[in-house]
Amino acid sequence: MAKIDPSAVDVRPRGRSRRRLLQLLIAATAVVGAVGLMAGPASAAQTCTGAADSNLCLAINGLGGNTFAVHVGIDVHMSLEKAQEYIDDPGDPFIVWIRGDDSGSLAEFLFTVPRTALGASAESGLSGDFDITVPGSLLNEDTGQDEIRAQVFLIDTDTTHTDATFVSNRIVGNWS
């Protein structure tokens, strides 16, 4: 076996390349994940708006046993200072509803999605994550095929004024 001289090992480039490799792996995983979702069954779906003022994502993943994990994530682009102001106000700056979509228009209210994370950053503005696990019956908004959208209200809780409303793209399923 060859002897290794520890002083000959330069750890800095190795650490850097390892981090770079990790970044590549994360990027690759994200691409594979996205392709997998699109090609997969209707039980796993995600859609994001990527709008100029915000990015609103809705994801529904089947967990088996007719239960579904519903995830909503939103970035509302604004200054860090403004985002922090929303966070510092008492109460939740976001209210998230899941609604049916009939003929392309928002229809029946189905349920609210509770907050799991809230943050402010210079890159994204005001960000929130919302998660709930529901039985398929709660997503069953029509006989036969169902269309689901998330509707997000941005509230200034100081004044209870609704500053903005965002609507996700829809996810189509066949829940019961």
Ligand SMILES: [Ca+2]
């Ligand atoms: Ca519908």
Ligand SMILES: [Ca+2]
């Ligand atoms: Ca409906």
Ligand SMILES: [Ca+2]
């Ligand atoms: Ca249905």
